[in-house]
Amino acid sequence: MSISTCTPVAPVSAPAPLLPALSPSVVVTRLRAAGCVFAEDEAELLLSTARTPAELAAMVDRRVDGLPLEHVLGWAEFCGLRISVDTGVFVPRRRTEFLARHSVALGRPGAVVLDLCCGAGAVGVVLASVLPGIELHAADVESAAVRCARRNVGAVGGAVYEGDLYAPLPAGLLGRVDVLVANAPYVPTEDIGLLPSEARDHEPLVALDGGADGLDVQRRVTAEAARWLAPGGSLLIETSERQADRTVAAMVRGGLTTRVEEDEDMGATVVVGTSPR
Template sequence: MPESPIGSAPGGRLPEALAARLRSAGCVYADDEAQLLADAARTPSDLEELVQQRIGGRPLEHVLGWVEFCGLQICVDAGVFVPRRRTEFLVHCAAEVVAPGSLVVDMCCGCGAVGAALAYSVPGIRLHAADIDPDAARCARRNLTRYDGDVHCGDLYTALPDSMRGRIDVVVANAPYVPTAAIETMPPEARIHEPRVALDGGDDGLDVHRRLAVSASEWLAPGGHLLVEAGSGQATAATEILAAAGLTPEIRRSEEFDATVVVGAGP
């Protein structure tokens, strides 16, 4: 006789016991994590394996194989950058400047969460995504297939077909923006389990933003937009970078998401 789903233990006793183990290991949201792990496991041995991975420091999203983002369940493979909730604000900002039929590129796409959420929010966009990390590009393909998104592996604009030059309506990028020296201060979950290329933004954290901006005019259609996430303390520098590239910058901030987005509008 098949075993009952782990998450259906009577009275919730099993999740409570799991929560105690997770809490002792330093998991801040132990109760929620315990339930998620219990729901994900098919057998007691499966559950123990998942718990051991989490106690060992592996990100919950990598243990589960998915992350909730903008209300969607997004696949996220081990070793791939886990999208943060703050980046949902980037999606909201991008949704304001796209429309059905817009050619949109999710640059530095990671698992493709931004592109997927944007395509879900604005049906009918023509979606492309790009990342330099082959593992991330592979994961993004799984998430963007349902939206007919094309995923390219390569370094920023060089990953895109040349036929897109001068035709892109919106480039949206959660590019790496952690200053190199600050990476060692990040939580071990990110520092150890996520690729450095998805975190390291150079000395001031804005190296990739500069590269995105300097070539934007070649790839954006007239009146197109480049949107980038940045740290709150980087916003002024990011606006200067976009302005130097011929874009008209605007800083957008959200207290709800504790997020900063810089929007650059093309001529």
Template sequence: MTVFSFRPDRPALVHRLRAAGCVYAEDEAELLIAAADSAEALADLVERRVAGLPLEHVLGWAEFCGERIAVDPGVFVPRARTALLVDAAVAVTGPAAAVVDLCCGSGATTVALARRLAPRWLAAADVDPAAVACARRNLAPLAVPVFEGDLYDPLPVRWRGRLDLVLANGPYVPTAAVALMPAEARLHEAPVALDGGPDGLAVLRRVAEGAARWLAPGGHLVVEAGETQVDALRAALTAVGLHPAVVRDDDRDALAVTARRPG
């Protein structure tokens, strides 16, 4: 039997990706080549990428906190900076915690929490059916349930007042700024995962209000936000009886806000 080897033209591929605006063309070329088992398959992947699809949607996965996370078309792609959210959550959460990850998207942060916290309860939720389906696929090996619905609405009522940690990577881009986002996000991720309302805090205010009821005394809420939103977000958290603190990571260009329910 004659075996024909698959020998892609790396320099030509890098040139085409760079011409399409891919900043990390060399790295992307290697990932695309690794994902293809034939010249035809590679050509299809490259065409989708140069057409503007996010690399993660083309590959079908994203790396997050050392884990390979499946990412379906249209689902929010986990950002590297969101690792700070996981770090901040781990820092404030004790052993055997009861944890819920709201606005879970692909379930990337939920997977990271499962690996690092070993919680006694862990569940995720999202309002977007496509995200829920993707998260269920990622979390099935960990036997973590994923609820479909608006924030706390789909959670079992018996959990109210008993959660040690609520994490939420909710949308916080102001509506007017969504149009200024990179096309990869603006055109290929669900608007519900990006648009945070007029000042970007519409969803996070509702997350805070719910946390005041769903957290156990001493429990924490951890969310991601933008630098210009810190004062308004801290005021919103304080108004519902939570005690906020800000965590920054300049290397990741990331900001997380933790808020403790006193008790």
């Protein structure tokens, strides 16, 4: 008589219970309790972005813990575009849309554009989305920002370099840049502690701290700009209303003709410097 044998089968475990989805009202309530001023708007974004109830719960938890909304979502809206923003990367500000708009106005199809202190690359991406055929270059000193910018800028055909201001740029750009845009840090060191915790605790200090008077990096940008600009090319720098006169003075020392553009509603100030033709 033969005896049949069989391989033991491991017991089947019961499926994990599904996490119940958070209702919109619960999400709003939790965000409002955490101090989110625009709780309804944020809840709508979280609900539309999360792919599963578990992901939604995790995203709400991260936001309630104080992580910037853009880091929770993984993107920031900027000039109507979605810009990828990783955790720990400087989040493009709404007032910087003013800088982007003026950069577009000074550009043209096929222009050579350089986005210094590019962060996630938002301004350069806007120019590439509006002006066909531009040659876009971007640079930042912060590694996480460069990784993020390479996704954003690379998607529109641009190149991103890692290094201190002009140092990593190819020499072939000298004297060819039509639009040089720089959102360099301009917060004075002693004012860093006054920034909202979302910026102070979750964005790199190098993207915020502009030195004793806030203009250390701006002065370094303006000192070298004329070498990189094409004849008649423009440098645009975001600054503050109270610092604008010193930004202008730095551009004048750099050999540029300047003007100041302001938008009171946005609280935005941009200084534009133009090289001689």
